[in-house]
Amino acid sequence: MDNILSFGLDKAGFVLAAVAYLFFFGLLLTTKVSNLPKYLLLALSFTSFCWAVFYSWTSALPFTSLSSHIIENTKNVMLLLFLLAALSKANNSFSQFIRQPRVFGLLILFICWSAISGSSLLSASNVFTGNLAICILQLALLEALYRRSGEAKWQYKPLVLALTITTLYDFALLAESALFGRIDDQIWFARGFVYAAMLPFMIIAVRRIKAWGINVYISRDIVLQSSLVLGAGVYLCLLAITGFYIRYFGGNWSNLIQATFVILGIATLIFLMLSGTLRRKLKVFIEKHFFANKFDYREKWLLLTRSLQKIDITGPEDHYKSLLQAWLNSVSYSRGAIIRFKGNDMVTLALQQRPELNSDEQQLLAAYRHNFSNRNWLVDLTDKSDPFVQNAIADKVLDIQLIIPIQTKGSLWGVCVMNAPAVNKLSLNWELRDFLTLVSEQISSQLLLMQASQTLSENAQFIAFSRMSAFVVHDLKNVKAQIDLILKNAAKHRNNPEFVDDSFSTLAAMQQRLQNMLSQLTNKRADQQTNTLVSVGRLVQDVIDNRCAIRKPVPTLFIEQDCTVYIDKDRFSSVLFHLIDNAQHATDLQGTVTVSVKEVCDQLQLSIVDTGCGMTESFIRNRLFKAFDSTKGNAGMGIGAHDALSFVEQQGGQLTVSSKPGQGTTFMLLLPLNSAVSLAEHPEKIIQGM
Template sequence: MTSIAVYSYSVAAAAFLLLGVLLLALWRGGAHVTSVTAACALTALWAGAVAWDASHGPALSAWTEALEIVRNGAWSAVLLLMLGNYRDPGSFLGLRRPVLLGIATYLLLLLGNLVLQFDLMYKTSAGLVPNVMVRVCMAVLGMLLVEQVYRNKTVQERWMVKFACLGIGAMFGYDFYMYTHAMLFHEMSPEVWDARGLVNALAVPLIGTAVKRSKSMTTPLALSRRVMFHSAALLGSAIYLLAMGSAGYYLRFFGGDWGTLMQVVFLCGALLLLAGVLFSGAFRAWLKVFISKHFYSYGYDYREEWMRFTRTLSEHGPNLGERAIEAVAALVESPGGVLWQRRANDVYEPVACWQARARQSEPAGSNFCRFLENTQWVIDLHEYRALPEKYGDLVLPDWLAAFPRAWVVVPLILHGKLFGFVVLQDSRSTVALNWEVFDLLEIAGSQAASYLALQDAANDLMVARQFESFNRMSTFVVHDLKNLVSQLSLMNANAEKHRDNPEFQRDMLDTVTHSIQKMKMMLQKLSRNDAPVKPLPLTVDRVVRQAIALKDAFEPRPVLRVENGGLQVLADNERLERVLGHLIQNAIEATPKSGRVTISVRRDSGSAVVEIADTGSGMSEEFIRERLFKPFESTKPAGMGIGLFESREYINELGGKLELASAPAAGTTFTVSLPLYSEEARSVGQAA
């Protein structure tokens, strides 16, 4: 080592010693001050020992290297205290197993260092590699702890710990760089080693700032299972790669002419094996179960599990049954299952499969279904085969006994009734089914049942709406048939008196022909294959004359006045004639034979206006407001109460308005305003 190392590590020793004194003097009441002070003292002692060794020779003493291990352990302990979740009252010394394992590992490293007395600086034989690998592992562990501390803090808490994470992370990060550099070149770089002391000294103000801010650093935190899972996978991968790198080094060192070839092939095979393990569903399942068993008092992170469960069920698209199976199966790492759901014939039928197959149905009155509904238990089939008496008088159906790899039956309970059930296959890894798993599966089954019931209700509602639409159309058709029957009945009543009148005979033939045409059109509309009718330009006065011609047999006969002829609107001829004919029919029926029904056609701004006025009995404001346009409300003995409702709906559909003015004993005037036809209106109508 050079004299630069003496000054570098002396500066580091002085800086950490000063920080320790400040911690004891000024911030004694702060969080984790004791642990940080101890770590600063050990770091100062280590840096002073390195500076002493550098001033007396090129090699480090075994005690100096041992102090480095103690210093790494001290800062790892500080990070662990900041992280929290390290206590377990039921274990040795009240600490969790991983913490005890870490302490034991550091003690073994310390003992091994004192016994073997590795030389880090200039030992280039095979003895350098294992010692450097150990230091790399300690640096990786320190960086992982730094990452965990920062990730698991809230936004407010990160303001307090970010400088501590930067300072401690810088020390471990520089160690990682220095030792991996030594592994790569098989010797320690003197320049990198000399700079290490000053780099450590740069962390002092960062750590001091963090301690000053740390009045609330003692907030207990629950380590996220997702973070723990990825960190464990990362740490395991790092250890595996280091081990494989070491093995490859020895293959090259002892392999002679074949050494390089053996090293390359071995490392490629090791990488492929690592990729296969990381992409293995069984391995991921085993790791999750292992972490839940040994690091947490509860087996599930309920927030994460419920968010994932709800997200799976709420995905847009079909196949809700398959997603329900997948969501429930993921709770116990099951690779597949089948969903049975109750149908109208009181039989539970398989309605969805996820990576499994089943075709057998189960009667709702069977012993199996009654047991699920009465007890609402999750059935562990393996336990049933070993201890059938635990399940009382339960008798499994034959098809379930033959179900491949059947493991768990989860009932789907809705409003206290068995809505369905899910049969899951054996999990990818060993999952102990305890009270916590059973409770979670039961509530997940109820949640899945609510989603499936909501889907069934939506499907039933869609079918009901289709029937409603068909029934509504049928109601309008019946209303039109009633009007046609009224016309034919009136002609039949007058046939005895006017049968020899040629003019009556012509009117009768025209009316019958028109009625037949209308009935044919109505039958076409009842057909589901009938294409929607496109609106066409119609001459208003011509449509009004057609509607009046059908009312010639009634009295008083309507009188037509055309003030502006040739006005065109965009509409369906049959529907517009029916609407106007209904308004004319109502005016005739409300007017005595001695009264008058007057129909006028005129232009008003950009609209064609049809005004139908009568001198009948009129209507009150209350009747107009509350009953006139209400469907299925009628004052006529044989009326259906949908004529005016249909008229207003179609006029609004055309972009027009239906207005009226009426008073008791003063008659009624209906005013229909329709937008005049233009090329622009026609293009809009065709696009629609």
């Protein structure tokens, strides 16, 4: 019984791991993908299976015997080979893969390491430390594999997660072992369970992954992140080794000194990892020494495009500042300004982390404008070989490194000036010059678009104000017509009390109408609509009596069935007057103008029929409802029919026209009666004509 319990504690985890990897190996055999990464993963799975069987069968701890050295090193090298293959071209053959210098060198290194670690030349702590370095290399490759998987990241995530967890566990085991010179039994016993627990992730990965080859593009950010991970791993290794020797030679104070040293070392590592200055310097170092180009142009161009897309040129925000920020980000600079030349003056449109231009900088830009007004020339003030720089910057206080022109229509519109901390400054070679020229052209187009949008917005405001003024003038004509009618009838009916009362009522209505028009002009907005229940028959009669009776022929009204509508009375009255007045203008004195009101299929049908000159189909189609197109010459504004059509359509109705030249015209207005009520039910709510 004790033997069974002992076996369960020591071996059960490795037995489970062996079963898990055997199952995973079988699943891999069922996949249809046939390339180098898959076969190396098969080899890794089989090696891991053998590794788990070995430790479930023997009681040896890792790196304590030659066989354990061989099985551990074989498993490690298979994992590294798989990761390198996944980061290489998918169609590589095994021979092409092996002939790669990094792969061939890795194999030679592992053969030497296996020979050295399997002998007695190194102490146990040194062996553990060497394998700890292998774990760091595996973690760096896993991190690179995950970051470069791109759109396939969802597929690779379970596989990378499983391998990362097992590698991190080995890292912790080896770090503790390197520190104390021995393997902790409890941590070792759990190793098999950790590997077995990764089986679900492995199965998910096999089901997700469609292809094992990743077309690798190593970006600067990936190299930077991988370098930080690798550097942190090396730092932790050194920290563990130093802590071990402190404990070994520290005597009675060894535990205290070791704990203090480890905590301070980890705090230093965290500080360095979070240091923006360190990251910038490392990134610049990598870009200078490991890449042929200064920029990842695909990334920079996408960043610029997305930044420009976020600028809403129709909004009230300061677009120039957003534009400057996008420009600076395109070359990773932090300070700058956009300056526009207007005549002999300079106007600062945007500033970023810098003050206004001082007198020296203004003189410099004036000299630049004088020398390069007709040339699209970028200037780097750190380039002492440039004749302009030699003459222009002597004894001047300048917060400028780059001067980038903004050209529009072949002339110098303005400039963008940039500067950055010394660690981020770039020399203006042909590569940077071409890139900044391209960016400058893109942003110049955006500037022109912003200016055009601003001009269009201002013009739209003027057009809207002019349009509103035209309607006001048109309404003033209506008011004048009412005043003319009062004056015409005053001589005849001045002693009639009813005429006097009607005149005062009409004047009060005109005064309110004038007040509304002044309000529209003052507030630069159209008058808000006020809907009420209106008796259509009575309103038409009122329009005829008080506004249209001054002109011959006087319209005749036929009310077959009166209707009420919920509508803006003043606006509806104005529309009716426009249509009837137009009919009167088109009809000679012997002709007739007839207005009829009736209800048809829950709709108000109001017809205005004249026997005038009529209109052609072409005129109705192309000119009748066109704003500011009048046949009355200076006497008309050309907005009556246009306003009538717009108002009817706003009410959900229709305005149709039928006409024949020489015979007359019929305007038919249809309005829904959804809100209509009978005159008998709500007589007190019906607004009558004056």
